[in-house]
Amino acid sequence: MLSSPKKRIVMAVTGASGMPFAETLAGNLRTFCELHLIVSRAGWLVWDQEIGQDRQNLLNMAFCHYEQDDLAAPPASGSWRHQGMVVCPCSMASLAAVARGLGSNLIHRAADVTLKERRKLILVTRETPLNAIHLENMLTATRAGAVIMPASPGFYHRPRTLQELVDQLTGRILDALDVDHALTPRWCEDNE
Numbered sequence: 001m002l003s004s005p006k007k008r009i010v011m012a013v014t015g016a017s018g019m020p021f022a023e024t025l026a027g028n029l030r031t032f033c034e035l036h037l038i039v040s041r042a043g044w045l046v047w048d049q050e051i052g053q054d055r056q057n058l059l060n061m062a063f064c065h066y067e068q069d070d071l072a073a074p075p076a077s078g079s080w081r082h083q084g085m086v087v088c089p090c091s092m093a094s095l096a097a098v099a100r101g102l103g104s105n106l107i108h109r110a111a112d113v114t115l116k117e118r119r120k121l122i123l124v125t126r127e128t129p130l131n132a133i134h135l136e137n138m139l140t141a142t143r144a145g146a147v148i149m150p151a152s153p154g155f156y157h158r159p160r161t162l163q164e165l166v167d168q169l170t171g172r173i174l175d176a177l178d179v180d181h182a183l184t185p186r187w188c189e190d191n192e
């Protein structure tokens with residue numbers, strides 16, 4: 001048994017567009033889980049570009065955070081237990097590394113370990129358009145047990161603000177991680 005009653009979730013932020021998803025997801029995981037955070041160097045570049053706030057704001061949401069080069073950090077080992085990992089957003093470069101089992105930085109190693117331990121791995125991929133390499137890597141990762149959740153929110157709940165749009169996809173990611181939340185209007189469950 002884990003000593004913490006909260007679910008332990010590993011979240012990696014890589015250098016793809018979609019940082020509002022990362023910010024909202026981290027905020028919810030902080031509330032409901034023990035959040036272990038890894039941000040890649042490219043992830044920080046895109047965070048600066050898209051959010052423009054102090055990086056510490058994101059780090060403050062984590063129970064613990066690690067550098068991408070820290071290959072001795074807990075998420076690098078299968079004997080360190082957790083209840084799921086999400087890469088949000090997930091760049092095509094990190095998707096490729098996961099699909100090929102490279103394990104060359106902590107994010108890729110933690111994802112590889114998550115798959116080998118048969119734990120939940122959610123990849124919130126973001127790129128458009130997609131080439132054959134991207135698509136093949138998505139299929140390879142799916143066959144290895146990952147769940148590909150493209151960063152493509154729905155509009156059926158008629159979002160009026162950017163945050164409502166972001167909340168919709170974030171709620172679906174939390175559902176995939178089996179983490180409670182009160183974010184999403186659910187089809188045939190929530191009425192205006």
Ligand SMILES: Cc1cc2nc3c(=O)[nH]c(=O)nc-3n(C[C@H](O)[C@H](O)[C@H](O)COP(=O)(O)O)c2cc1C
Nearest residue numbers: 014015016017040042043049091092093094126127
């Ligand atoms: C502002 C900005 C936006 C980017 N958006 C994307 C993107 O949406 N998808 C993607 O696959 N790569 C994107 N990239 C390129 C990745 O950051 C780059 O491939 C990087 O090597 C990814 O490294 P990482 O997976 O270790 O974070 C973007 C780069 C920058 C600077």
